[in-house]
Amino acid sequence: MALVDGGDLVVKALKREGVDVIFTLCGGHVQAIYDACLDEGVRVIDVRHEQAAGHAAEGWSRATRRCGVAVVTAGPGVTDCVTAIANAYMNRSPMLVIGGRSPLNRFEMGALQEMDHLELLRPITKWARCVYETKRIPEYIATAFRHAMSGRPGPAFLEIPSDVLFQKVEEAEVYFPERYRPTGRKYPDPRLVREAAQLLARAERPLVMAGSQTYWDEAHEELRQFIEKLQAPVFLNGMGRGSIHQEHPLFFSRTRRLALTKCDVALVIGTPLDFRLAYGKRFSPECQLIQVDLDPTELGRNRDFTLAIEGDAKATLQMLLAELEGRTFRHDEWLQGLRQEEEKIKAQRAEWENSDRVPIHPLRLCKELAAFVDENTIVVGDGGDIVNLAAQVLPINHPGQWYDPGPFGTLGVGTGFCMALSCVHPGKRILMVNGDGTFGLNGFEFDTFVRFNMPVVSVVGNDRQWGQITVGQKMMYGKERVVASLLGDNARYDLVVAGLGGHGEFVTEPQQIRPALERAFASGKPACVNVIIDQEPPGIHGGYDFM
Template sequence: MTEQIQGGRLAAQAIDAEGVDTIFTLCGGHVMPIYEGCRLEGVRVIDVRHEQAAAHAAEAWGRINRSCGVAVVTAGPGVTGVVTAVANSFSAQTPLVVIGGARPLAQAGQGALQELDQRAILDPITKWSAVCMQPERIADYVATAFRHALARPRGPVYLELPMDVLFAEASGAPARSRSEARTFGDPREMMKAADLLTKAERPAVIAGSGIWWDGGWKQLRAFAENGELPIFLNGSGRGALPPEHPLFFQHARGKALEAADVICVIGTPLDFRLKFGRFPEPAKLIHIHADATELGRNRAPDAGVVGDCAAVLGILADGVKTHAGRKAWLENLGAADEAWWDQHRPEIESDSSPIHHYRLGAELDRVLDPGTIVIGDGGDVVAAASRVLRIHRPGHWLDPGPFGCLGVGPPYALGVKAARPDKQVVVIAGDGAFGLNGFEFETLTRLGLPAVFVIGNDAAWGEIRIPQIGLYGEDAEVATRLAPTPYERLTETFGGHAEHVERPEELAPALERALGAGAPAIVNVMLDPDAMAGHAYRGM
């Protein structure tokens, strides 16, 4: 006779069977059997200070592993606490499994503790949701949740396990229920894409997060080199080509999109980051994406390929050829890149105090090891630093994605360090953004997971304040000023290493001390609140 075990342990076994060795949670009685199951099955349980952080951390654990993380939350406010993080995952098309507790089925509709129609809240921002009503089906439901989360387009899912189902005993062996098969694209569309790129005199390639998720950075490099194609990277695609590669361009994207005769977009949607696909009409568009519904959104492609980025690029790398007249185009793009650096060199090398955002990015670029995983969590400070700070390896840049969700930095650091404890992790955070989930610094110190937080402190919600003043005048600063808070003093309560920086020459030594401290660290950098005046607000 098959052994009967508690439903919570069945859930833990099924999570473990998916290769997940860590879950993220904020404790609650409705899901207590899952904790006991994880203890017995050797699955690590990391407890946080807010459910939103649990879901963000689980998403980051999945991102860095190119897999799917798990957040376990209790009923009612536990489930509602993850809504923002789930919405962020949904917008970014990143996989995430949220397991929510619920009142016992036997008490449905009777006004039980924390009773709520939880699926109705999460259905609009998940790919799939379900309630498991029998303990013997728990393993099946967990496997199904992972299948939906990881199927293209990837995204978050919600599985509800009521309290009486988790406490009940049953049997049920976990089993994976998905295929690793990849889609290679319609051969006719692939031929059109290869032909357009081969004949193009002024091609431009934009590669996004799909490159990382599909493991396509080697194929991207071969594709670029075989076709002599200029590459621009965004999202999790950053680092797919090393910054010194002659076909990688960073600051010439606007020029390229205005003048290109063929634009190839890979693994990213035609959203606001790419002007909703509103490129000059003469340009031909190639769009490669795993989600068929993205092809044609905002602009119909001349060649549309539904497929896995690595699989498609592996074929296109053999199909594209160099064009004899492309040398001048590449030289023009290189000149545009250099022109940006020349234009902003005074700011990058500025010795002014408070410190300029670009100078902060330059010091980070000088100090950080190429193997550092960098997390961006903020507005102006992240936008500015990312223009100067180079990312050297695939998967070594994390940001929230198109949802623009602030507060991801501390929980992302937690998720990344849980998955890669030996990696150096640095969070570039705005002072406003850090405040949203800053108490997760306590989680990092409590668990002994060192990460360095570089807080760009302009005592404001700078990305909103500057256009606010530009639109309405100096007297119109409403709800956008903060105090110049000494965030480094959190270490006096939580532990960790502290640095306070006011002058540019203090930056590098402070960063080096923080990186060498072997403990969670806060480097509080006082920035010029008006340094980014003239910088366009990206949401308008």
């Protein structure tokens, strides 16, 4: 008979879910899990801050469409991970966080790093529990995965007291669940799909708005077929970016506001009517709105719908295509009008994309980055205005080619996402677009990149400020009352990365950008290209709506 401890049981259960890497910052309460990883061949990526471990677990989830895992120690280890858990919750990203806990026989005695994690985490997880018996660890892990991956996906949290984790039991006496969560698609009501198809067939100015659920449900091919069938313009957000190639004649990005106000039938699939869509208010009152979402509580939130469909994005699009089979649609005038507006906006931006002014215009930086991004490049956006501009300019043409924080707007996600992508896609080039404010949050994870040989390249748009905040302060109070939002002048983030063992480039003129990028990627090291950009670039509004 073989004796195993709780750490062995944790890792054996994780491997049954295809988990081949965990992200962690070392802690005594959970070290039995690390030891088991050595035996089971599970990679351990140890970071410099638990927040990065949590973001990495979410990044792994996004990259694999499975459930990433972070392991953190008790007390401050768990609390340091809270922001990452909340971000995953808002993004509907499945994730399992395993947290240490003081031993059962020391509960409420003031043990080291003792606290009630469950009450803290219940509002931002789908499931949060403590396991009290070593033999039941695999059962609890299976339950955590079931909650994280079923219905509306999201994070789960499992707390394991240290005496439960370190205790040894007979492996033969342990129950390992085998079939414990559904894996099929949730098909929508056929009657509602039929009604939606009828509305769309009668439309004169149809529009499709597709979001992150399109990515999670692997619906990009069905989305392409559907817009081609209906001859409708498509706009993408979140992880939906890349679902349609930007050279496709039905792909639009610059005229979203105009299109939302002018369309007569809109199919909004897999994205909530939150601040990104002006809470649904940007659609005209006459627009007939069809909402599709896996989460029924999102349907009708912020705006009345004409028709609501609960279901998987891929399954719904397949059924809509079947309903429209044999029919032909033309919306030439609608499409031509939007395309003309797109080209007009593109021409207006060309002046700044080609500008040689110093400090560098951020659109010139984005143009240089766009020329460098190929099909083998994954882009991670972690910042404010510079990331918003990059999302508009960079060629994102494949599902999973673009990562950003999501609707929670968490800054500092980038390094965690990048280390996850390095694990999942070791042959890809990984480009991280940073603001200089963001770099200060988790920039020391470049040490992690160096230790694990992850040649991530960060391009920092350094405008020496928290730009989205200074814009609002100047508008509301005047330039002379800007406070708490300015950063050090020409801070050398590139030297920080070089000091950690990476490669650094400092760029102050537009002609230096491309050679610096080439040297950074050619170095084979984690690298930072620190680009000094204009604090008040002409032609750019910047800022964000927080009211």
